[in-house]
Amino acid sequence: MHSAVPFSMAHRLGTTIVTVTDATGRPLPHTEVVVTQTRHAFGFGNIGFDFLGLANGEPDAIGTEGLAELYTDVFNTATLPFYWGRFEPERGAPDTARMQRTARWFRERGIALKGHPLVWHTVQPDWLLDLPADEIERLQRERIRRDVADFDGLIDTWDAINEVVIMPVFANGDNGITRLAHARGRIHMIRMAFEEARAVNPRARFLLNDFDLSSAYECLIEGVLEAGIQIDAIGLQTHMHQGYWGEDVMLAMVDRFARYGLPLQLTETSLVSGHLMPADIVDLNDYRIPEWPSTPEGEARQAEELERHYRSLVSHPAVESITYWGISDAGAWLGAPIGLVRADGTPKPSYHALRSLVKDEWWLKPTTVVTDEDGRIPVTGFRGDYELRAGAASVPFAIGAAELQIRIVHPAGDR
């Protein structure tokens, strides 16, 4: 059932020509060294919501050391939850310190971070509800600046604003942000989010993110670009509780958004390993059932679809990251079996399928190579971070889009 399309990964690869020298700069021919990949440049992300407990030394039945090992073995980027209503349920008492410890926990494990989201109409604090629009806007602006500043150096990517297409007309629950968006307009909201966030941390990258991938989002993006608002990447949600869309539909959608010349992030991806949600549900949040089990057939299907999904999207030059929406079925969004790990902590076939791509097929494991007459070794692989080991010492290097030529001093000196 794998796609017959031979997806090319050529644009993901790069070559760095390493010249190994002695301490005086003399090339060392016929010298054995070991090269190995240490990190992907492509963002293989997942949500990190399950590890706040572990990172803060709190007992946590889901986010165990075992789950953390599975997570950190595959993913290099974690999305952290900044839902305003949960992050600051009591006005003036945000969960900053706990989230900072979580962010540090991830960074210590080599995992980059993304904050999600700075502005959204859902999961809003109750205390915002009855305030006048001007006051809501003032508080929203303050919250953006505060949180971006508090996580400067820890979080370098943010969903600046989430689901703006529906924001001013959202009808599933009263909230202050929809009222503000209805009064001020969508582009005003976007400008507010990006300007405040960028003012505080001009080094970070900020995204628009949406689940509405119709022409509405295109129209919104075109308006934002015309308004001169700088967005660093376009976020595309692809929750597939109602079934995998297939490579053709997915890539045609990606093509529509790629034409703006901005990097694309597949920010929220999910595939169920149980029965599918009925197709007639419009808002996924409306489907609530007491139990949604993962099944052997569903797990086989999820693994196969996950592999097709990653192969096809990684093949698209505009895509710079794919974030899966959950590691474990325990506590998963909507109670759906979208995890790559079962509620009992054992990995599903989908976990193995993804790991096999990320850390095997698309990965350079430690490989012994020998320099040529001129002390050179060309290293070709998926773009990212690498390491050259000679004896007990090691030197990092990178493989990027352009061919690099670097010189590395053999730590053992002369042969």
Add this chain to the structure above:
Amino acid sequence: MHSAVPFSMAHRLGTTIVTVTDATGRPLPHTEVVVTQTRHAFGFGNIGFDFLGLANGEPDAIGTEGLAELYTDVFNTATLPFYWGRFEPERGAPDTARMQRTARWFRERGIALKGHPLVWHTVQPDWLLDLPADEIERLQRERIRRDVADFDGLIDTWDAINEVVIMPVFANGDNGITRLAHARGRIHMIRMAFEEARAVNPRARFLLNDFDLSSAYECLIEGVLEAGIQIDAIGLQTHMHQGYWGEDVMLAMVDRFARYGLPLQLTETSLVSGHLMPADIVDLNDYRIPEWPSTPEGEARQAEELERHYRSLVSHPAVESITYWGISDAGAWLGAPIGLVRADGTPKPSYHALRSLVKDEWWLKPTTVVTDEDGRIPVTGFRGDYELRAGAASVPFAIGAAELQIRIVHPAGDR
């Protein structure tokens, strides 16, 4: 089955206080005069496509004198077809003279005109198809300027650009405009249309027009407003071949677009007097059947729905016009029985229902009134043009939003 909602028409009414004087300016008390309405300020429109033949002295089986009488008795605005591929099938030979005669024919009958549309991706000339994008844009700009200039003084309202939401991703037939829109973006296309048109005729009014009334159109409008492009009114298409939407859905939709503070025109309205098109048809153009008859039950339903449709929309303060999409079933779009007149030229109940609103319930027929002690008569009615007759002479006056006080010299002089 009529709606229980008591729609208010208060905002459609106005009062003009007429003081009748003699030639020396002395008020004439207790003087009998006749006041009558001559035109609605509200735009009761229809397409004028059927009358090109009649206006040009060509034999025409559909656009007869009889049909023209029915048309001009109810409608005060006509939309004329400027589909580029039909208007200029041979490059350099546009149908200008014939369309100018048609425009004059309508103007002579007191009917204002709207041109539809200056830019659209459908019904494009074949000779545009193989040209490079720059050349298409140059020709499109020239065509806008040429046609707006050629109809200056005849057509004072234009759909500057049609269906932009779908324009760059339209997949139902290759055409040069979609290619241009895909390359340049939606807002570029809109700016092009409005700037060229307005440069040639700054006195005319120019609209965006779309059938996509989802959030996509909202997003597009917000982008256009942010980009500083001046649009004079928002056009909303409501072809209802799949069934009348009902007052609630219609007014909720109108409310969403009313919040931009611009006048709204219901530019394309249709209701069938036969069976409904199946609900699963997405592009109405895809439903093609050999015959789509008008039925007695369908005609009764159409009349009832048409009345509800007009009552509810005229009650909304933001709506400034409703254009129905066809007078006769003969030659109607998609072969659907959407006409107000049957193919045999006899009016349907819907025609009578609409005429009854426009020329009876919402109309001041010739009414004899007597001036008060001070020679005054307050005339209250639907906003529009009126006439005061005294004896054989008549004087025009207007009823508008603000209360007017005017003095009219009795043409008979002293009593």
